[in-house]
Amino acid sequence: MKINGIEKPIDLIVHNGKVLTMDDQRTVIPDGAVAVAGQAIIAVGRGTDFAQWQCARTLDARGGLIMPGLINTHTHAAMALFRGLADDLPLMTWLNDHIFPAEAKLTPDLVRVGTRLACAELIRSGTTCFCDMYLFEAAVAEAARQCGLRAVVGEVFFDFPSPNYGPIDKGFEYAQELLARWKHDPLIRIAIEPHSPYLCAPELLTRAARLAEDHDALLVIHLSETRVEVAQIQEKYKRTPTGHLAQLGVLSPRLVACHAVVLSEEDIALLAQNGVKVSHNPESNMKLASGVAPVPDLLAAGVCVGLGTDGCASNNNLDLFGEMDTAAKLHKVQRLDPTVMDAATVLAMTTREAARVLGLEREIGSLEAGKRADLIVVDTNQPHLTPMYDPVSHLVYAARGSDVLHSVIDGQVVMENRRLLTLDEAQVLADARQAAALIRPSK
Amino acid sequence: MKINGIEKPIDLIVHNGKVLTMDDQRTVIPDGAVAVAGQAIIAVGRGTDFAQWQCARTLDARGGLIMPGLINTHTHAAMALFRGLADDLPLMTWLNDHIFPAEAKLTPDLVRVGTRLACAELIRSGTTCFCDMYLFEAAVAEAARQCGLRAVVGEVFFDFPSPNYGPIDKGFEYAQELLARWKHDPLIRIAIEPHSPYLCAPELLTRAARLAEDHDALLVIHLSETRVEVAQIQEKYKRTPTGHLAQLGVLSPRLVACHAVVLSEEDIALLAQNGVKVSHNPESNMKLASGVAPVPDLLAAGVCVGLGTDGCASNNNLDLFGEMDTAAKLHKVQRLDPTVMDAATVLAMTTREAARVLGLEREIGSLEAGKRADLIVVDTNQPHLTPMYDPVSHLVYAARGSDVLHSVIDGQVVMENRRLLTLDEAQVLADARQAAALIRPSK
Numbered sequence: 032m033k034i035n036g037i038e039k040p041i042d043l044i045v046h047n048g049k050v051l052t053m054d055d056q057r058t059v060i061p062d063g064a065v066a067v068a069g070q071a072i073i074a075v076g077r078g079t080d081f082a083q084w085q086c087a088r089t090l091d092a093r094g095g096l097i098m099p100g101l102i103n104t105h106t107h108a109a110m111a112l113f114r115g116l117a118d119d120l121p122l123m124t125w126l127n128d129h130i131f132p133a134e135a136k137l138t139p140d141l142v143r144v145g146t147r148l149a150c151a152e153l154i155r156s157g158t159t160c161f162c163d164m165y166l167f168e169a170a171v172a173e174a175a176r177q178c179g180l181r182a183v184v185g186e187v188f189f190d191f192p193s194p195n196y197g198p199i200d201k202g203f204e205y206a207q208e209l210l211a212r213w214k215h216d217p218l219i220r221i222a223i224e225p226h227s228p229y230l231c232a233p234e235l236l237t238r239a240a241r242l243a244e245d246h247d248a249l250l251v252i253h254l255s256e257t258r259v260e261v262a263q264i265q266e267k268y269k270r271t272p273t274g275h276l277a278q279l280g281v282l283s284p285r286l287v288a289c290h291a292v293v294l295s296e297e298d299i300a301l302l303a304q305n306g307v308k309v310s311h312n313p314e315s316n317m318k319l320a321s322g323v324a325p326v327p328d329l330l331a332a333g334v335c336v337g338l339g340t341d342g343c344a345s346n347n348n349l350d351l352f353g354e355m356d357t358a359a360k361l362h363k364v365q366r367l368d369p370t371v372m373d374a375a376t377v378l379a380m381t382t383r384e385a386a387r388v389l390g391l392e393r394e395i396g397s398l399e400a401g402k403r404a405d406l407i408v409v410d411t412n413q414p415h416l417t418p419m420y421d422p423v424s425h426l427v428y429a430a431r432g433s434d435v436l437h438s439v440i441d442g443q444v445v446m447e448n449r450r451l452l453t454l455d456e457a458q459v460l461a462d463a464r465q466a467a468a469l470i471r472p473s474k
Numbered sequence: 475m476k477i478n479g480i481e482k483p484i485d486l487i488v489h490n491g492k493v494l495t496m497d498d499q500r501t502v503i504p505d506g507a508v509a510v511a512g513q514a515i516i517a518v519g520r521g522t523d524f525a526q527w528q529c530a531r532t533l534d535a536r537g538g539l540i541m542p543g544l545i546n547t548h549t550h551a552a553m554a555l556f557r558g559l560a561d562d563l564p565l566m567t568w569l570n571d572h573i574f575p576a577e578a579k580l581t582p583d584l585v586r587v588g589t590r591l592a593c594a595e596l597i598r599s600g601t602t603c604f605c606d607m608y609l610f611e612a613a614v615a616e617a618a619r620q621c622g623l624r625a626v627v628g629e630v631f632f633d634f635p636s637p638n639y640g641p642i643d644k645g646f647e648y649a650q651e652l653l654a655r656w657k658h659d660p661l662i663r664i665a666i667e668p669h670s671p672y673l674c675a676p677e678l679l680t681r682a683a684r685l686a687e688d689h690d691a692l693l694v695i696h697l698s699e700t701r702v703e704v705a706q707i708q709e710k711y712k713r714t715p716t717g718h719l720a721q722l723g724v725l726s727p728r729l730v731a732c733h734a735v736v737l738s739e740e741d742i743a744l745l746a747q748n749g750v751k752v753s754h755n756p757e758s759n760m761k762l763a764s765g766v767a768p769v770p771d772l773l774a775a776g777v778c779v780g781l782g783t784d785g786c787a788s789n790n791n792l793d794l795f796g797e798m799d800t801a802a803k804l805h806k807v808q809r810l811d812p813t814v815m816d817a818a819t820v821l822a823m824t825t826r827e828a829a830r831v832l833g834l835e836r837e838i839g840s841l842e843a844g845k846r847a848d849l850i851v852v853d854t855n856q857p858h859l860t861p862m863y864d865p866v867s868h869l870v871y872a873a874r875g876s877d878v879l880h881s882v883i884d885g886q887v888v889m890e891n892r893r894l895l896t897l898d899e900a901q902v903l904a905d906a907r908q909a910a911a912l913i914r915p916s917k
Binding site: 118125148151317349360373413432433456463464467 | 561562564565568592598764765766792796806810812816856868871872875876
């Protein structure tokens with residue numbers, strides 16, 4: 032068939048649904064369809080426009096919603112193995128007595144098993160791209176690639192020796208190898224990820240920032256997650272964590288600040304002036320009792336904010352639909368204002384804004400001709416989504432990850448009718464149970 | 475077969491799962507089963523104990539969790555028709571421009587359609603009993619009964635004429651008829667439900683309390699949901715809403731106070747001293763920006779608290795799994811303490827404690843021989859519930875209503891393998907869409 036006079040083969044048409052493009056105009060096409068050629072979207076339009084097209088494969092949206100795949104801007108995917116290992120404890124007890132001992136047992140193989148488990152959950156709940164920080168990230172990249180998931184991954188850096196690479200110089204070598212290995216991959220991007228201002232000395236922070244700059248890579252950091260860490264940094268450097276990073280010259284548009292809970296007005300201004308992006312993780316911040324990030328203020332200052340789940344040990348799920356619901360409600364009650372964080376704002380934070388957070392806005396985040404074909408279909412033919420006055424309201428306040436019917440990433444159908452096509456789910460679960468027996472042998 | 479020497483027919487065995495009894499000892503039976511005779515649980519034990527039993531029907535839990543059905547202590551079920559009609563608005567705009575005009579169109583038939591829609595969602599998300607307050611409650615009772623759901627229902631009373639019964643004297647007649655009609659029903663209980671201290675004059679409140687007393691019925695009221703209403707009552711009566719009810723003699727163990735957000739220390743003491751029960755509705759309180767109920771303080775004072783979703787217009791779903799997750803997290807961040815509202819406490823608030831809220835603790839809320847057979851099976855053989863170190867953690871922090879596989883209410887299987895057996899789901903959805911066209915004709 033011809034598009035703009037050019038003959039192109041069509042590989043996939045997703046049809047019979049309402050298309051939420053999430054483009055600049057937030058165009059909605061009531062009886063719409065999306066056509067895919069190779070890895071890219073070739074056309075988005077009315078179903079009738081596509082009726083005569085020939086293509087190898089079709090996906091029936093069954094009258095549901097066709098929308099961009101969701102983007103999770105902060106995860107520790109392999110921690111899926113630690114979900115429910117310990118909860119409801121003081122932070123230091125939880126870390127020292129449960130999480131750190133479990134992490135001491137990690138191997139590349141366990142990280143691979145945990146990441147595949149997370150990938151299964153991510154796909155099943157409508158996420159098509161995630162930004163990960165953890166140990167043994169070579170295994171994370173390989174696992175995500177095999178599952179057909181889009182991912183930004185980076186090995187975590189800190190001052191003390193790593194269970195993976197040992198001393199920090201080896202950490203930089205490890206990151207360099209990752210950068211070389213995945214340089215031209217369509218799905219995997221490598222980021223540089225110093226853990227946080229409180230676990231990274233100034234030299235490490237500036238060295239990491241330079242490496243990111245040299246490779247035009249994302250720089251990902253935990254920033255101002257808790258009051259305790261802010262007090263520590265202020266004691267040590269006489270500045271807030273954000274002020275500290277500003278002074279080091281680390282703030283830039285390539286920086287993704289995860290959590291960003293405890294911020295001063297000056298911090299918010301610094302983040303905005305420097306084009307820093309923020310990953311907002313409300314459920315983790317609630318469960319760990321860290322606090323409520325000042326997201327309405329960040330948005331008002333013009334900061335780009337995306338949603339993230341954080342790891343499964345502090346959430347305890349990777350469902351971005353639930354995270355949207357929580358984000359929309361949490362700020363309302365905190366501000367005692369039912370108009371803040373409306374559904375449209377929150378939906379953008381898992382789609383077009385999340386893509387901007389990861390520097391991928393030219394590739395993903397909306398359904399437009401020329402972008403990569405990352406899309407999901409939400410089955411709205413269900414009691415909790417019927418009737419539907421406003422699809423955006425339903426997606427944020429009523430839908431759940433389990434409502435996702437089909438998922439396509441980079442043109443590949445990774446889930447059809449809730450069946451995973453790139454993973455052997457039974458094997459993933461069996462491997463996870465075996466790994467759990469190693470992590471907590473007594474159970 | 476013989477149990478304690480008595481020959482009894484067994485109608486149903488639910489087997490091959492881990493049984494969370496939620497009894498006084500929180501007994502968990504790893505490879506357990508539940509046997510049902512008629513409407514009641516006849517035995518709970520290890521699967522091997524039941525291997526030789528003959529029975530008409532079995533339900534395979536497939537290695538998942540067998541647990542009490544969840545109990546929703548505060549709903550306006552028929553508002554399922556208004557889900558997503560309007561969101562993110564100032565309270566008075568939302569009510570006056572959207573909800574009240576929609577409610578003015580209500581008829582018994584629309585309430586029946588809306589309640590059936592809610593029942594489909596309730597069953598599909600693991601709820602087996604709900605406590606409802608709304609208009610045209612005769613239609614709610616009939617619909618719930620037809621769906622096989624257990625329900626406590628009551629017509630709402632207020633000072634101004636009702637779209638259902640007109641003047642309040644007719645309202646009391648309507649309630650009397652409901653009491654007579656459902657007197658000996660195994661599933662439906664009638665409650666007396668004055669809307670709130672701000673919409674009900676003192677005479678109405680005391681008259682309603684007397685009627686409840688005369689019929690040994692539950693008395694259900696909205697109490698201290700917002701700061702505005704508390705200020706109004708204090709202006710008018712020189713007391714808090716709770717103090718006002720105390721002075722009228724309306725506080726008692728049969729009173730269910732819904733929301734209970736804005737409470738003083740004295741209010742909490744009054745509720746505790748009088749044995750008043752509280753329905754906690756965190757998601758609605760968040761979405762409407764009402765505030766955070768002092769639930770840890772209520773629990774510390776010995777007040778019995780159950781969870782409720784409130785209506786779909788202010789939540790916007792009826793999924794008690796999501797409500798548990800939110801309840802557990804909200805109080806942690808509000809108190810900046812990760813140890814408050816642990817998972818076990820929250821799970822009790824949808825099972826055994828919720829049963830106490832509704833005065834049904836001798837009938838439901840735990841799986842024990844002699845209680846009514848209200849139970850659900852949760853499918854844990856899924857990526858987001860594997861591995862499972864602690865089932866209680868998973869139920870609160872990771873599971874969703876869509877994980878419920880089977881549901882049994884009063885001995886009747888109402889959902890098997892996620893297929894509704896007491897409702898024609900396609901018809902329910904078609905009716906709901908038709909109703910929506912009446913409610914908002916322009917769309």
